Amino acid sequence: MQIFGTRKCKQTQKAERFLKERGIDYQFVDLTQKAMSPRELDSVAASIGGHHLLMDEESKAFQKRGMAWMEYDPREELLEHPELLRTPIIRKQPKAMVGFDADQLQELIG
Known part of the structure; x- marks a missing residue:
């Protein structure tokens, strides 16, 4: 199981706490340190x-980028600017979810 997020994100912190309280191992990927690979991004996008x-x-x-009024390719923008990603992104192959929702996360865990 992987959590993609940032240390400052409150929703990411909630997801980490949720998993820790249940003794579930996960890998944390700090998006400020390492962006998602194109393959990881595509896998999550396909799942959600x-x-x-x-x-x-x-x-x-x-x-800041004024994107509400722009036409853009979401995939391209997310790969170039990972700060545009909603977090946390929680992945347990082959499924994934975005944001923290306790019920949805419990379902993902199985």
Whole structure:
């Protein structure tokens, strides 16, 4: 199981706490240190229904770039600017989820 996120993200912290409380091992990938590979991004996007669902439209990066009024390729933007990703991204092959939802995470764990 992997969690992609940032140390400052409150939702990522909630997901980590949730897994730790249940004794579930996971690998944390800090997106400020290491971006997702194109293959990882595509795998997660396929699992959740598309790259556009990974875009954090409420992020400062999205607002600062004025993306609400732009036409863009979500995949390309997310690969170039990982700060646009919604976090946490939680992956347990072959499934994934975005954001923290305790019920959804429990279902992902199985």
